[in-house]
Amino acid sequence: MQETSVVTGESMSDIFVKAFLQGRIQESQKTDIHYRSMDGEGQFNWRMVFSFDYLEAEQVIVHKESKGLWKDSRELKVPPRLVLQIWDDDKFSRDDQLGKEV
Known part of the structure; x- marks a missing residue:
């Protein structure tokens, strides 16, 4: 827990989830914020949709x-991995990463 409640003195965090396909962090998506989580638990009812090209024969995702403007494009083939990160939302400083799962 990153913050302390002024009222109760208990530790708490304002958590959200960030998700992206491995190798495509620039296309990450976030949930809303679960405010004042006292025990690290949060409930999210959030749908994230990722579009990608999948080669079933090779079982890889193709990134172009x-x-x-003047250079050729290239294709990257990477295994399909979804990265989930749990973050603490901070108002006056950088957000803190609390956990990660691939």
Whole structure:
């Protein structure tokens, strides 16, 4: 727990979940914030939709990257991995990562 309640003196966190496909962090999605979690638990009813090209024969996701307007694009083949991160939302400083699962 990152913060302390002014009223009760107990530790608490304002948590949210961030999710992305491995290798595509720039396309991450976030849930809303579960405020004042006293025991690290939060409830989220959130749908995240990720679009990607999947090669079933090779069991990989294909990412197409272009380096700029005049450069060729390239294909990256990566295994399908969903990354889930739990964060503490801070108002006056950087958010703190509380956990991660791949």
